[in-house]
Amino acid sequence: MHELNLSLESLQKLYQTGGLTPRGLMAMLREKATHYEHYNVFIHLLNEAELEPYISRLESSEPNSLPLWGVPFVIKDNIDLAGIPTTAACKEYSYIPEESATVVELLIEAGAIPLAKSNMDQFATGLVGTRSPYGVCHNSFDFKMISGGSSSGSAISLALNLCTFSLGTDTAGSGRVPATFNNLVGLKPSKGLLSTKGVVPAVRSQDVVSIFALNAQDAYSVMQVSAQFDAEDEFSRELDSLNAPAWAVKPIIGIPDKASLFFAGDKDAEQNFLSSQAKIEALGYQTKEVPFAIWIETAKLLYGGAWVAERYVAIEAFFEQNEEIMDPTVANIVAGARNLSAADAYKGSYALQNAQRKAEIIWNESGIDCMMTPTTPTIYSIEQIKNNPIGLNSILGTYTNFMNLLDYAAVAMPTGFRQDHLPTGVTLFAPAGSDAKLLQLVDSLQPHFVQTAGAKELPLPQSNSSHFTNSQHIELAVVGAHLSGFPLNGQLLERNAKLLQTTKTAEKYRFFELASRPILKPGLIKTDQDGQSIEVEVWSMPKAHLGSFLALIPSPLGLGKIELIDGKEVVGFICEPYGIEGAEDISSTGGWRNWMSKRSAS
Structure with a gap:
């Protein structure tokens, strides 16, 4: 079967040249899906009549006139699509929503076409893909192995090249485990970044809608469309409000200490992780071993603590009347909430608060x-999970269950293949709001580990840092008392700013020590003649703090555009012309640090 490259860039080129139409593509994908029925990928494959409104709408517009024009995607069946049943993998629970989930509506407005509702672990309870009355989902590389869950069908459909991207949900790892088991990128966004309105809850306070993609660039493009604040979702958060710390040009990457690393006796998995660390270090990244026990302990809270009660609350009325017809493993987990009290909930809350503080320190x-x-830690066969469904599922969540509890963004990245030819991978995570930075890092790293995505060997695009933007931070150049080690540097650090680089301005500036006191401060003025190159530090500051920082800057100083030696323009300190009256020209020293050393010596 000929494989059409459905990555976003490839698909847009095909549309632009007229080599493909949305109508032709969706017909091809519907036919192709029939070849994979034994994988139990879908619960509902949209028919021609159900697809027609989406296709005909696009036919009245120019190709690629919308960000996701004609892009096919698959939706986990606990996320609403208007007019199509939502089952959460439980036939008796099924209902037909009148409107789509917010995230689905945004994607459709951007031109994306829903192909199907995908199979899943019932009520999003599981990391295995085997807990569904619609059949066990099979790994796209080995039919006998698990696909990962609970967003199993969403991952398999993408790995089998039936869509360009797919939506899952991720409470305990459901958007990352299936990604790793099927050679995909799995974005678990920051909590609240993608609206969960129109999503059947698992653990309402911890749920996120996740994105499966062939590469980080596609995941970012989908996130850009779908990450919109939703006033109708009480858990929705603005990206700019998250204030994630800035990163260095090459981020420092933490690695769990050796005592905390756990691979369930899987030597192949252990060797793959250690090899991944070695390769990252060989690429010039610094790694640091971090005491990781608190993260491992926090992971146990999600199922061992009171958060199980949220799974019960989400389906309480249905559960009390239909417990016996549910998947027995899922029912057993949900039923455990009956023994939990309000006191248990507070104990769990206190334990989590303690863990959050310790992890932050x-x-x-x-x-x-x-x-x-x-x-x-490892991967299991379908037969192994059948014999120990809860115990082995718990092991799979070792490195995933704590993510939402501790409020991180995370991206699962493929790192190659095991000796048994199954995919493997790592997860990179950072505080909420770091989504774009993590995807940019994965974009730069993934091609060093694998050359293709999914199970159909689709090529990866070339890394492209310009594809990613970070609207939360602004680059700020400082030239004087705010430099590292100088009196006002604390004003930057208090606002979570981070040093990016030490560089110089273009040779277009004059530099002065101003006459105003008591703190010695410089003035930088652009000139048309006799310009010098002046040393600056470029810091990254959360935009949310820029206003309060500006309020601290005394006249005649202010913020404006500064041209760096490489031609790039950034925001930086400038001086109004009247401010240099009585000032001393110190341009020849090349910067404030040099001048202060010379001044101290004299």
């Missing part, structure tokens, strides 16, 4: 920008 003291862990 370790993170800050270690000086890391992000962490890298195995996505799972």
